[in-house]
Amino acid sequence: MSIKVIRPGLLTTIQDLGRYGYQKFGVIVSGAMDIVSYKLANMLVGNQEDAAVLEATLIGPELKIERDMLLAITGANLNPKINGESVPLWKPLYVKKNSILTFGACTLGCRCYISFSGGLIAEEVLGSRSTYLRAEFGGFQGRALIKDDILFTNDITRNGKAVFQDLKKKEKAGYAAASWHIPRFFFRKRNQHILRLIKGQHFSMLDEKAKNDFFEKTFIIDSHSDRMGYRLSGPVLQTEVSGELLSEAVTHGTIQVPRDGKPIILLSDRQTTGGYPRIAHIASADAPLLGQLKPGDSISFQEITLMEAEHLLIERENWLGEVKTGIQLKLESY
Structure with a gap:
């Protein structure tokens, strides 16, 4: 045992x-x-x-x-x-x-x-x-x-x-x-968290008010959240979708907007495809912070470019590589 x-x-x-x-x-x-x-x-x-x-x-x-x-x-x-x-x-x-x-x-x-x-x-x-x-x-x-x-x-x-x-x-x-x-x-000792993201292919389906609210207002992680996704309370995001969308691949950090207008951030136990509008994707560099959020936490969104997201991820991976080397040297020194 x-x-x-x-x-x-x-x-x-x-x-x-x-x-x-x-x-x-x-x-x-x-x-x-x-x-x-x-x-x-x-x-x-x-x-x-x-x-x-x-x-x-x-x-x-x-x-x-x-x-x-x-x-x-x-x-x-x-x-x-x-x-x-x-x-x-x-x-x-x-x-x-x-x-x-x-x-x-x-x-x-x-x-x-x-x-x-x-x-x-x-x-x-x-x-x-x-x-x-x-x-x-x-x-x-x-x-x-x-x-x-x-x-x-x-x-x-x-x-x-x-x-x-x-x-x-x-x-x-x-x-x-x-x-x-x-x-x-x-980690930050605060209740407000800013998540960096890239606009998705369906962001244009939001009406003008929803586009502004998405970046200017604050959202709260709902208690009906789990490893599959965080449901967000806050501004209702109205879309201009007519008819059904084809289901397409989703990934960790994809933000979908179902018919009730309340966004969902998909997480580790997400489904493999989704048919709701995919309006944005959380930058991979911020995925660890996303995994540490809990119901009741406030979040807001900041748009970055794909190149900026890539640089942030490279920076994180370089940092991890340096820490890994340092730990290995420390363990081998005993």
Whole structure:
């Protein structure tokens, strides 16, 4: 045994990079909602970037760590504690066997990622271990975790062993944290978030008032939101659509406007095609921030060009590459 679920939290699932290559058959991508925090969690424990991790939403789980383990917690701050003592995010953690890892309410962000050196052992379906909740496959029996589930991990990675042994010597109260950490990527302590986007092919279908409202007004993420998409409350966007549109491909961050005029931002568990007007697409560089938003958060939109969006994504990937190199050098120095 490796990890026993004492309490599952609000929604805790196993995720990885996602299930690509099968959308033409109607199989959705799934995968981590915040891909940057997911990758950083794996880097910190010496895993490959596509290793399976836990994604916890809003209220995290309570887990019994049943063997000595190296793990890391990134993403949202859900106030993690080991044996009742607060532990830091964004750094490697040695956890002694039979210790209890708990989470409180979130104080920043929405989703946290818990990685284990070696990665979680999970059912692989069509090349991915990500949980697809609606189809009930992948991850742990195709569902969110529940009480008394038992999770297993692979052996600690070669890059993780040295830091594991070093931290084990410093263990107090059931855990030890590395003296170094990586910086938070994008979190901001505010309720208003600006998302950068590119206009979609159907933006011209909005009437003039809707076009202005879309960029000048604020929207609120509705409580009827999930991993498939965020429903937005705010200005009703009237379209000048006559008749039905042909369903076409959609992607992470596509914004559709259904007949009620309330926009929907599509996310990791989105459908593969959509027949509603696709008025815009969130820039890929802002997708991690999008994954950390929660019901009640306010958002507004800022238009950028395709070239600007490409430069932002290149900048983010370059930053990730530098962090990855730094972490590898740090792990190899033990």
